Amino acid sequence: MSADVPAIEVVNNSHEHRYEILRDGALAGFTEYRVRGNRVVFIHTEIDDAFAGQGLAGILARQALDAVAATGATIVPVCPFIASWLRKHPEFEGKVSWDDADRWIAGDHFLSDPVGSDGV
Template sequence: MNQPSTAPTVERVHARHRYEIKVDGERAGFTAYRDRGEQRVFFHTEIDDAHAGQGLAGQLVQQALADVRALGKRIVPVCPYVAKFLLKHEEFADITDPVTPDVLKWLEAELG
């Protein structure tokens, strides 16, 4: 009989500027960010094909945004998935900043 798999875990991997979600100890996806002062700018979220359709992106982003709140930072949702998530999760509205041309220009320079 198979052991039930453990619940997915999310961890901040600051050296790589991202939060990773792991399933049974293996990375199943990530959401990437860069910090701009008090703002944590999310620009890309990706779940591996093998784990698609399991609701992992939602869990990943939920926990990443909760961490941003705990750190006293603000969210800038450049990533379309994060932006869509925020429309449904108004509990983060108070710490969400708009995506502005300045932010996009800054992000482009950051990412080279």
């Protein structure tokens, strides 16, 4: 790899309940999630200001959502960024629960559901 091309990696940090995006080994941002049964609830995404404008949020969203979809879990987009990104990517449509996102926002955090493993 050329020295002028940044190395970008997305990793699941299950201990922190978030997917992280690293640029040249530095934490550039993350999308935080909670696992509830067979649903993965994305609640917050942020990119550090030092890395803004580089398209990293979209890369993070794509790779995190691909990873969750590959497990067969349902994506619940509570985070406004993740919700907006999903609306532009219809290929995820059958893997998303908009109704569950509305329930979560309204305060029903699926408390009756067992908390799943965070190893998505």
